[in-house]
Amino acid sequence: MTAESAATIGPARKRDVQLATWRRAVQVMPGGTDSNFRAWGEATIYVDRGKGGTVWDLDGNEYIDLRMGYGPVILGHADDRVDDYVNERMRQGVSFSLTSEDEIRANELVQELTGWVEMSRLTVSGTEATMHAMRVARAFTGRDKIVKFEGQYHGVHDYALISVLPNNIADLGDAENPSRLAWGRGIPAAVADTVIPARYNNVDQLRRLFEREGHDIAAIIVEPVLGNAQGIMPQPGFHEAMRALTREFGILLIFDEVKTGFRLAKGGAAEYFGITPDLGTFAKAMGNGYPAAAFGGRRDIMSLMPASVSHGGTYAGNRIAAAAAVRTLEILRDTDAIATIHRTGEAVQAGIRSVLDPTGLPYVITGHPSMFGIMFTDRVPREYRDWATTDHELYDAIAVGMQARGAMPEPDSREPWFMCEAHARGDTVDRIVSIFAASVSAALEARSRGH
Ligand SMILES: Cc1ncc(COP(=O)(O)O)c(C=O)c1O
Numbered sequence: 001m002t003a004e005s006a007a008t009i010g011p012a013r014k015r016d017v018q019l020a021t022w023r024r025a026v027q028v029m030p031g032g033t034d035s036n037f038r039a040w041g042e043a044t045i046y047v048d049r050g051k052g053g054t055v056w057d058l059d060g061n062e063y064i065d066l067r068m069g070y071g072p073v074i075l076g077h078a079d080d081r082v083d084d085y086v087n088e089r090m091r092q093g094v095s096f097s098l099t100s101e102d103e104i105r106a107n108e109l110v111q112e113l114t115g116w117v118e119m120s121r122l123t124v125s126g127t128e129a130t131m132h133a134m135r136v137a138r139a140f141t142g143r144d145k146i147v148k149f150e151g152q153y154h155g156v157h158d159y160a161l162i163s164v165l166p167n168n169i170a171d172l173g174d175a176e177n178p179s180r181l182a183w184g185r186g187i188p189a190a191v192a193d194t195v196i197p198a199r200y201n202n203v204d205q206l207r208r209l210f211e212r213e214g215h216d217i218a219a220i221i222v223e224p225v226l227g228n229a230q231g232i233m234p235q236p237g238f239h240e241a242m243r244a245l246t247r248e249f250g251i252l253l254i255f256d257e258v259k260t261g262f263r264l265a266k267g268g269a270a271e272y273f274g275i276t277p278d279l280g281t282f283a284k285a286m287g288n289g290y291p292a293a294a295f296g297g298r299r300d301i302m303s304l305m306p307a308s309v310s311h312g313g314t315y316a317g318n319r320i321a322a323a324a325a326v327r328t329l330e331i332l333r334d335t336d337a338i339a340t341i342h343r344t345g346e347a348v349q350a351g352i353r354s355v356l357d358p359t360g361l362p363y364v365i366t367g368h369p370s371m372f373g374i375m376f377t378d379r380v381p382r383e384y385r386d387w388a389t390t391d392h393e394l395y396d397a398i399a400v401g402m403q404a405r406g407a408m409p410e411p412d413s414r415e416p417w418f419m420c421e422a423h424a425r426g427d428t429v430d431r432i433v434s435i436f437a438a439s440v441s442a443a444l445e446a447r448s449r450g451h
Contacts, residue, residue: 013404014059021046021058037070040411050077052422055408063408064432068418070410071227071259071371072284075328075337076422082288082327089323097314102322109329110286110294114267116276120296121305122317122325126258126283127155129295130221132311133279134159137219137252139309140301145213147220147251149200150178151384151414153228154221154256154281158187163197165228165414169388172197176205200226201234201382203241214249219279224269227259229387230366230373231416239275252278252301258293262286262332263341263370272368285332290324291315337421338370344429345369345419351433355440361394371416387414394443401439407432 022044025032031039038044046058053076055065065077075082089102107120123129134146146159150172154160161183166172173179178197196213198220199205210217224239226232246253255277260269262285270277279301283293296302305311315321332338346369356363362378375381376391392413399411409417423429 013061017058018044018046045408052076052078052425053420053428061406063403063406064423064428064435065420066402066407066409066417066432067415068420069289070284070415071263071418072287073289073418073420074263074285074341075288075331076420077289079288079422081331082290082324085327086290086320086323090320092319094319095315096319099317100319100322102319102326103317106292106317106322106325106329107294107296109326109333110282110296113262113329113333114270114280116267116270117280117296118299119302120282120294121302121311122322123283123293123295123313124291124315124318124321125155126256126281126293127157127160128313128316129258129281129283129293130154130160130254130256131157133254133256133281133295133297134219134221136295136301136304136309136311137254137279139304141218141250141252143216143218144194145196145217146194147196147198147206147209147217149222149226149384150197151200151226151229151387152221152223152256154223155258158191159195161187162192162195169385172385175199175385176208199383199385200232201238203238203245206242206245210245210249210251214251217249217251219252219254220246221254221256223256223258224260224273224275225264225367225371226384227371227416229381229384229414230375231368231371232366232381232383232386233368234273235382239273243275243277246278254279254281254297256281258283259371260368262329263338264368266332266338286328287321287324288328290321290328292321292325292328294325340421340424341419342369344424345372347429348417348419348423348432351429352436355433355437359440359444367416370419373413373416375413394447397443397446398436398439401442402435405435405438407435 022032032044033039048056048058053065055063103122110120111117138144150163153164163181164183171181180192182192198209255270257268257280261282262268264272279297281295286292349365364375364377364380366373366375376394395413396411399409402409
């Protein structure tokens with residue numbers, strides 16, 4: 001598909017097969033999918049296949065993928081280097097509940113690439129990783145409470161689903177003492193009460209919180225960049241101040257590197273920002289889309305397992321995930337894939353600026369070149385609450401228009417665009433920019449017509 005054809009396909013893509021599939025799927029799956037996050041009603045996309053930076057849906061529509069599975073597919077879909085190794089290893093059997101060489105190798109690579117993780121354990125999802133990191137932090141400190149930042153997402157266990165994604169910012173409550181906002185029903189109040197929401201990039205509020213309740217707080221868990229709000233970056237000095245504060249109050253610092261790990265740098269956000277956390281959680285880019293995840297950190301904390309802290313899992317360290325992690329991490333270590341991704345992201349960002357600057361629209365490109373967003377605002381956003389003051393309706397209209405024209409960012413102004421190594425190939429960058437330009441024009445035109 002050329003840039004011209006992509007830009008002129010327009011909003012009418014084929015939907016017949018997917019609509020029929022959706023009608024079938026909603027009979028057996030709530031929302032017609034396995035995750036609330038991809039339940040888009042009749043617009044739900046059913047995927048056929050992917051290769052590199054491209055995906056095709058069941059109607060044969062082709063898209064440049066800017067979601068990359070919410071981040072994990074760092075090299076590209078169906079990467080032969082990873083898949084060949086996984087295939088070779090899986091033929092030896094996949095699940096023994098015995099420990100394989102691949103598992104040890106994967107954990108060694110986590111240690112080698114991060115440089116600060118002394119011991120780790122594999123899990124199958126980021127959700128499990130954050131749940132276990134929180135538990136081991138509580139065990140180590142003998143304290144029950146965990147601080148998390150508003151708008152940050154740490155997975156779908158009960159301790160993580162607090163103050164994550166309200167559309168109505170007023171629900172977050174008072175700025176000094178934010179409300180504890182459970183996402184959805186079914187989260188026991190007793191569990192929610194152990195989680196304290198705080199405000200990203202607000203060190204003063206954190207200090208006041210620690211002074212008031214520090215003796216009960218085991219850990220603070222942080223997405224080093226606010227991945228759930230277009231990758232809002234830390235203000236200069238924020239991480240350093242948080243590191244100092246946590247040390248002062250004997251509180252553990254958990255870097256949730258599920259999105260940033262092995263992406264912002266080989267050693268993730270900890271390397272990128274020059275911070276040494278106490279614990280970290282990893283997933284996504286670690287396995288190029290296979291369900292590989294890990295939690296780890298200081299030896300003295302992790303050594304509470306196996307004797308005093310529960311961690312297990314039938315599929316923890318399963319051959320497929322462990323082999324995928326080994327090969328993916330080796331590639332990220334031994335090639336310039338991460339640098340390539342960063343350069344590609346910078347080129348896309350430059351293209352976005354060349355489209356938006358002449359429009360006179362106020363906008364900010366948030367995040368890091370490998371995972372970034374566009375916020376229509378004249379203020380640099382610092383925290384989740386700032387998302388509400390951006391023109392997210394315009395963003396959503398552009399994202400929906402891009403999808404219709406053959407490039408697929410998430411149609412939600414909170415989710416960043418994810419770059420993969422394969423996006424560097426061919427004319428992908430030019431096509432992304434051309435589709436973006438056509439979608440901006442169409443959205444602005446629709447707005448001027450009052451739609
Ligand atoms: C920062 C962060 N932590 C944890 C998770 C949960 O990971 P998973 O979806 O593998 O359970 C996610 C998922 O998007 C995430 O972005």
